[in-house]
Amino acid sequence: MERIIFLIDMQTFYASCEKADHPEFRDKPLIVAGDPKRRSGIVLAACPLAREFGVTTAEPLGQALKKCPHAVIRRPRMQHYIDVSVRVTRLLKQFTDLVEPYSIDEQFVDMTGSLHFYKSPLAMAEQIQRSIAKETGVRARIGIGPNKVLAKMACDHFGKHNKAGIFELNRSNIEHCLWPLPIGELFGVGHRMEQHLLGMGIRRISHLANFPIGLLRKKWGVNGELLWMTARGIDTSPVSPGTFGEQKEIGHHMTLPYDYANIKDIRVILLELSEEVAYRARARKYRGRVVSVAVSGVFERHSGFHRQIRLPFATHFGMDIYRAADRLFTESWDRQPVRGAAVTLSDLQPAGSYQLDLFACLEKKERLSAAVDAIYRKYGKTAIFRGPSLMPASQLRARADKIGGHYK
Structure with missing residues (x-):
């Protein structure tokens, strides 16, 4: 028996959440975008009415307003969108226990065991659509397939473009x-x-x-x-509810407000990224042995690189991670402007056990990090920071009250 897999996608999720909370905008084109004074002033989501004017995701807000000058502009509320996504997950678990979040607005569900409750997969999908709309006010598009990859492509290429918002892709119609x-x-x-x-x-x-x-x-x-x-539509990977239960890596990415071409400025960003990764690792009680750096250049050129290095010891200290990240960057940078950067710590292990080093001053580092973390938790990330974050290139204070680079 073939499995029945759904990929459930929330239509223009951020914009739909805003319209659900503000019925007065229901019949108006609406755009969710960041601060237009910074590079974060890009379109994060545009409702279908705005898309009819040619507005697209990721384009500059100023360009979008030229196409649709009467659009309603809403600043993102990332924590609210996360909360709505969690509500959708809980709702889906009423239909099946096999629910795998894929992104904030997409979820895989295995409905094979629930099929006998419904006339057909289409009937199941329609019921889920109605339930999500009633619970959140957001419309779901659903791709159906015998595996995850076909369900995903059914939704992306067909379900998002037909009136019903549902499409089934299987071996009978793939060709x-x-x-x-x-x-x-x-x-x-x-x-x-x-x-x-x-x-x-x-x-x-x-x-x-x-x-x-x-x-x-x-x-x-x-x-x-x-x-x-x-x-050929072949995919054997199961829908795994515990996919995100076990931490495999801890990273932090930053899209910069302008092109960084000076290595001193870029090092400020690498330091701030490294300190954030270290803080997250300590908070989750992990250490890691592999440090990775990913750099992207001008979007149109698709330039950049990704490098990693294995450390001789596991760590969750910011300066250890930064030194490795700086070495990787210095050895690989082609002197082209940098638009985005990321630092990641992987090959994780529990922080409770680690290899002793006579010369690493581990106890001193632990006490210092514990004190800094306590200050962060009580007073925020801007209460104490390293000197380079006073430089104009710093993004620490600009991002301190954001989630994923966007307003909460």
Whole structure:
């Protein structure tokens, strides 16, 4: 028996939450965007009415207002959106215990065990739609498939674009519906991979699905085989409710308000990222042995790099992480302007046990970190910080009261 997997996506989630809370905006184009005076003044969500004027996600707010000058602008309320997402998760658990959050506005659910309660998967999907709308005021679009990858593509490419907001993609219609799409529409194919595939003459998903798997495996190894399987709708990964239960890495990303081209300025950002990662690791009682740095350049060029280094010891101290991050950045930076940066700590282990080092002053570091953490918890992140955060390049104070770089 094939499984019945749903991918449930909240339509223009942030904008829909705002309209649900403010019925007076129901018939008006609405945009959720950050501070227009900073680079964070980009469109995070645009309701369907705003999209009819050509407004798109991630474009500058000023550009969006030229297209739709009468739009209602709402500043994001990230904590509220998180709360609504949690409510949706709880609601879905009334239908099945197999619920896997995929993002703040997307969730996978395995409905196989609940099918006997309904006439069809479509009837189940319609009931879930009604329940979510009643509970939150937000419309859900639902992709249905025998596995997660087909459910995801059913929602993204078809469910989001039909009146019902529901579409089923399975082995009986994959060749007719999915295969004619451009290769860039395949789940897991980013801009760079798309260029590689186009260079090989693979222009549509059907071309990849019928491409010799041996050649793909020879060129990209397991990733090549995975792309071939995705094109053919093959996916054996289960819906796993505990996916986010076990911490695998702790990271922090920052999109900068302008292009950073001076290494001293970039080091300020790396230091602040490292201290934040260290604080989160200590709060969750982890240490890590692998430090990673990811840097992105100008969006249009898709430039940047990702590097990592394994430390000889596990740590959750900010300066240990920063020194590794700075080394990675210095060795890899091509002197091109930096638009975004991220620092990640992985290969985690419980903080309670660690290797002693006669020269690392671990006890002193522990006492200092405990004191700093206590100040953070009581007075906030701006009560005490390192000297470089006084420099104009610092983003510490600008982001102190935000979630994910956006207002709470």
